[in-house]
Amino acid sequence: MSATVEEKALHQLQQEQSKLLDKIDELRTIGVEVILRRNPSSKIKVSIEPGPSRTDEQERRRLPSFAYNDFSNGNDLPALMEKAKEHMGITELVNAGFSDDVLKVEISGPDRPELTLVDLPGLYYSTSQEQDSRGILIVQTVVSISPRGEDMEADLIRDQQSAAALGLPPRIRDEDCDVAMLTPRDVEDDEAAGDERVFGSQSTVHIHYPVEMAKLARILRAIVSAQYLPMQSTADASSRATLHHQLEEWESNLPNELRLGNNSTPSATFLVGLLHMTYNNLYILLYRSLFLHPRDGKMDEGHIALEAATKSTRIIDDLLSQNLVQHGPTHLITYAFSTLCIQTIHCRRTTGTTRKLAEHRARLCLLGLQELQKSWDLENWVLDLFFRCLDDSTARTLRLTDAPVLQMQGDAGERSHAAERIPEVSIPKTPATGGDPSGKKTDSSQQASPLPTDITAASEWLGLWSNIVCASEPYPAELMNPYWQNQTCDPFTPKDRPCVLGNYVNYSINVKGANDVAAGIQFLKEHNVRLVIKNTGHDFLGKSTGHGGLALWMYNLKGSKIMTECSSHHYRGPAVRLDAGMTGSKAYEAVRPAGYRIVGGDCPTVGITGGYTQGGGHSLLINAYGMATDQVLEWEVIRANGRYLIATLTQHRDLYWALSGGGAGTFGVVLSMTVKIYPEGPIGSALLSINRSGVAGSLFECYGRVVAQCPRDCRCRSDRSLGHQQGAFTMESFTARNKTASEVSDMLGPFLSSLDALRVPYSASTYGTPTYYEHFNQTNGPLPYGSWPASMLFNRRLVSRAITTDSERIRNLTDTIQDVVDDDDEAPWNFGCMALNVKNVTHPGNAVVPYWRDAIAICITISRWDWTIPRSKLLARKEHLAEVITPAIEAATPGSGAYLDEADPYVYPPDSLSWQNTFDGSNCPRLRQIKDTWDLEGIFYANTAVGAEDWTVDGSGRLCRP
Numbered sequence: 001m002s003a004t005v006e007e008k009a010l011h012q013l014q015q016e017q018s019k020l021l022d023k024i025d026e027l028r029t030i031g032v033e034v035i036l037r038r039n040p041s042s043k044i045k046v047s048i049e050p051g052p053s054r055t056d057e058q059e060r061r062r063l064p065s066f067a068y069n070d071f072s073n074g075n076d077l078p079a080l081m082e083k084a085k086e087h088m089g090i091t092e093l094v095n096a097g098f099s100d101d102v103l104k105v106e107i108s109g110p111d112r113p114e115l116t117l118v119d120l121p122g123l124y125y126s127t128s129q130e131q132d133s134r135g136i137l138i139v140q141t142v143v144s145i146s147p148r149g150e151d152m153e154a155d156l157i158r159d160q161q162s163a164a165a166l167g168l169p170p171r172i173r174d175e176d177c178d179v180a181m182l183t184p185r186d187v188e189d190d191e192a193a194g195d196e197r198v199f200g201s202q203s204t205v206h207i208h209y210p211v212e213m214a215k216l217a218r219i220l221r222a223i224v225s226a227q228y229l230p231m232q233s234t235a236d237a238s239s240r241a242t243l244h245h246q247l248e249e250w251e252s253n254l255p256n257e258l259r260l261g262n263n264s265t266p267s268a269t270f271l272v273g274l275l276h277m278t279y280n281n282l283y284i285l286l287y288r289s290l291f292l293h294p295r296d297g298k299m300d301e302g303h304i305a306l307e308a309a310t311k312s313t314r315i316i317d318d319l320l321s322q323n324l325v326q327h328g329p330t331h332l333i334t335y336a337f338s339t340l341c342i343q344t345i346h347c348r349r350t351t352g353t354t355r356k357l358a359e360h361r362a363r364l365c366l367l368g369l370q371e372l373q374k375s376w377d378l379e380n381w382v383l384d385l386f387f388r389c390l391d392d393s394t395a396r397t398l399r400l401t402d403a404p405v406l407q408m409q410g411d412a413g414e415r416s417h418a419a420e421r422i423p424e425v426s427i428p429k430t431p432a433t434g435g436d437p438s439g440k441k442t443d444s445s446q447q448a449s450p451l452p453t454d455i456t457a458a459s460e461w462l463g464l465w466s467n468i469v470c471a472s473e474p475y476p477a478e479l480m481n482p483y484w485q486n487q488t489c490d491p492f493t494p495k496d497r498p499c500v501l502g503n504y505v506n507y508s509i510n511v512k513g514a515n516d517v518a519a520g521i522q523f524l525k526e527h528n529v530r531l532v533i534k535n536t537g538h539d540f541l542g543k544s545t546g547h548g549g550l551a552l553w554m555y556n557l558k559g560s561k562i563m564t565e566c567s568s569h570h571y572r573g574p575a576v577r578l579d580a581g582m583t584g585s586k587a588y589e590a591v592r593p594a595g596y597r598i599v600g601g602d603c604p605t606v607g608i609t610g611g612y613t614q615g616g617g618h619s620l621l622i623n624a625y626g627m628a629t630d631q632v633l634e635w636e637v638i639r640a641n642g643r644y645l646i647a648t649l650t651q652h653r654d655l656y657w658a659l660s661g662g663g664a665g666t667f668g669v670v671l672s673m674t675v676k677i678y679p680e681g682p683i684g685s686a687l688l689s690i691n692r693s694g695v696a697g698s699l700f701e702c703y704g705r706v707v708a709q710c711p712r713d714c715r716c717r718s719d720r721s722l723g724h725q726q727g728a729f730t731m732e733s734f735t736a737r738n739k740t741a742s743e744v745s746d747m748l749g750p751f752l753s754s755l756d757a758l759r760v761p762y763s764a765s766t767y768g769t770p771t772y773y774e775h776f777n778q779t780n781g782p783l784p785y786g787s788w789p790a791s792m793l794f795n796r797r798l799v800s801r802a803i804t805t806d807s808e809r810i811r812n813l814t815d816t817i818q819d820v821v822d823d824d825d826e827a828p829w830n831f832g833c834m835a836l837n838v839k840n841v842t843h844p845g846n847a848v849v850p851y852w853r854d855a856i857a858i859c860i861t862i863s864r865w866d867w868t869i870p871r872s873k874l875l876a877r878k879e880h881l882a883e884v885i886t887p888a889i890e891a892a893t894p895g896s897g898a899y900l901d902e903a904d905p906y907v908y909p910p911d912s913l914s915w916q917n918t919f920d921g922s923n924c925p926r927l928r929q930i931k932d933t934w935d936l937e938g939i940f941y942a943n944t945a946v947g948a949e950d951w952t953v954d955g956s957g958r959l960c961r962p
Contacts, residue, residue: 270324316339343365483878582607592773598678632660639655680771794904911952924946
């Protein structure tokens with residue numbers, strides 16, 4: 001129905017336009033502007049607007065007084081125009097052929113379309129009996145000052161940008177169109193409707209932006225003509241210098257409002273960013289050849305292209321942070337790609353820190369191109385072709401995989417997934433020996449190594465490999481834990497040792513829907529193969545891998561859907577459905593544009609739907625909203641028999657309970673979850689540091705006072721993260737929901753007074769951010785990867801609330817902390833705690849271990865994994881953590897447990913049952929019962945997960961029943 005209405009309206013507009021232009025064409029000697037407006041009352045207004053040639057003030061006042069009351073429709077136009085010509089003084093006796101005055105006819109009525117027609121005398125270049133030389137001059141003047149000049153200038157700009165983007169000459173030649181340069185006056189909105197402008201409020205940026213873009217389009221045309229047209233001779237230094245000078249002159253004359261950093265609104269930031277991306281791209285075009293082929297090996301002039309690309313990268317970063325890139329025009333695609341190419345080439349030419357910076361900038365460009373895919377049909381094969389031009393090492397480093405989104409339709413019980421098809425399986429290459437649950441050997445094969453081994457300098461990989469998240473996130477078998485990687489095939493494996501599979505799975509299915517999961521389960525049943533459920537590979541206890549196994553790689557399920565009003569058994573409000581492959585950073589980005597925040601992990605690369613939420617999940621918002629698993633409204637699951645179901649508080653309640661905190665990888669394969677989200681708002685925060693030098697005793701007394709004050713802070717729903725190193729004590733973050741900086745100062749007042757009383761020197765500051773997203777990015781960013789390295793030695797411990805009521809226990813804990821941080825001067829351990837209180841947070845019944853509800857803090861003992869020392873020394877440090885440090889901390893924190901998502905395998909060996917009480921506590925019997933109900937055959941196995949006690953791993957890595 002709507003399509004028919006639109007067609008009728010379009011037909012009516014075309015008829016109106018045709019009739020009017022036919023009448024005007026009969027007397028084409030003056031400019032005519034006809035304005036049609038829809039209005040409840042019918043009205044016709046006729047006037048004459050004086051042209052620039054009317055210099056006599058009396059004449060300029062006389063012309064607008066023109067009136068004509070006999071005009072009613074298009075048939076009256078000839079008579080009206082004759083009267084207008086008489087009023088203008090155009091007669092047979094006094095005739096220049098044309099006038100630059102414009103006749104304006106405004107017609108309003110209830111049945112009128114919204115339409116403005118501007119008809120000019122026309123362009124002509126030769127004289128005739130009806131057209132003399134003076135008429136030519138008048139016509140050219142009318143065209144240059146007419147509003148149509150703005151349209152033609154816009155066409156010129158688009159033509160220049162599009163042609164340059166495609167590497168083609170412009171379609172509109174200079175000799176075909178002589179249009180004067182735009183001025184701010186041309187852009188201003190003169191038409192008014194009542195007291196408001198037709199196009200709304202115009203800022204200085206809106207007025208000057210098209211003018212400056214028009215200027216850059218002229219320079220772009222000159223650069224393309226001089227540098228790239230096939231008929232041109234090779235560009236010489238003088239022409240390049242002239243064009244460079246034009247760019248410098250443009251920049252020096254730029255209005256302050258259009259300079260970077262002077263913009264306070266997203267609209268202004270967006271337009272100014274586009275303008276400067278255009279400007280920088282002209283430098284890239286001008287000096288690209290010198291960057292690619294330096295003269296005599298020198299990069300003096302070619303470096304200008306690199307500087308321009310670096311500036312453009314900063315702009316992309318800024319636009320990405322404000323979610324503006326996807327709204328860019330088509331030529332922004334070319335600018336981002338051009339910048340990407342420059343940064344990638346620079347990456348290939350450099351080493352060390354400079355190379356890492358170039359990699360980072362290239363990845364920002366790729367993120368920008370991914371955002372542009374939301375608005376423009378930017379095919380993935382274009383980027384694939386780009387990556388094929390690089391060697392494997394660089395391509396794997398830079399590649400961003402944004403795989404197909406899992407499509408869901410309908411309500412909870414009526415969702416459809418990817419169509420039936422053969423799952424994508426990583427094809428093995430080198431024969432190896434695998435294992436299966438029965439203990440019988442099966443023929444399997446080794447997957448490709450995640451990174452090439454022909455490395456000329458291992459130091460080049462040190463920075464990258466220290467933050468494994470960058471290198472391993474997009475790969476189906478890779479892990480983010482150096483212990484489980486086992487140095488069987490990494491950049492530091494000795495050259496005299498073969499590169500072997502080790503702990504990695506042998507096969508991976510790239511899961512794109514429920515059918516892929518069902519096919520994988522059926523395959524392993526038929527062939528007696530071990531099954532692994534893997535997302536990002538963060539798990540520290542080895543749940544993400546399994547020697548000889550088949551992995552269901554969930555990483556590429558990245559769909560999300562916000563529901564502003566979600567109703568369930570115990571909740572009514574906003575929620576979001578997140579597919580299994582969504583990371584924390586992806587989840588933050590998904591809800592941010594709609595004005596929401598979500599409970600997600602401190603490390604933004606962790607899969608939010610996987611082990612993080614299924615294992616409990618703590619965050620900077622824990623005291624405001626509770627655990628991550630407390631937010632879950634439903635789980636979308638493939639069970640061990642390959643069938644699909646949805647688990648909620650009202651259907652399959654036992655499975656919902658177990659998945660919500662009982663651990664991942666053992667009850668079923670989660671395809672998605674639906675969780676609560678909350679309105680965004682301000683966050684108050686603080687930083688504090690104390691230098692330990694000279695105040696060691698007082699410092700630990702201060703730490704004790706912090707522990708004693710934890711219950712008060714948690715009642716205020718604030719989160720406090722504390723760190724203790726050999727040289728200092730720090731408060732690394734403070735998250736106070738809906739608080740200002742001054743309110744945070746009041747909250748910290750008692751503790752700072754304690755420091756003053758002890759005469760402990762400190763540095764403290766408070767600040768606020770408008771949103772939690774900005775607070776997180778400042779505290780744990782930069783997004784999307786964050787600041788947490790994946791290569792760590794660490795173990796977590798929950799601290800019972802009872803400790804804060806006993807001064808002797810507090811003293812015992814602080815003494816233990818002091819022993820830990822002073823344990824090893826050569827390779828020191830750090831100790832940190834996050835205050836929490838999730839006891840009284842409203843939540844559905846779930847399998848979160850009761851230790852969490854009773855805890856006042858979760859603490860971590862942590863040190864870095866040093867790739868420069870022998871692995872044997874690092875394993876000795878893990879033994880020390882397990883045999884000396886952790887027992888001391890456990891003794892100082894009796895009656896509590898540990899966090900099943902963040903624990904060390906030396907402390908809680910998979911073949912020992914000590915982890916059961918520590919991770920699951922009193923929930924153990926019920927969790928085991930649910931495991932037997934939903935996975936009686938033991939299809940799902942994961943280290944230290946419920947049911948793992950039924951299996952053993954032999955010396956060759958095979959999984960066997962005892």
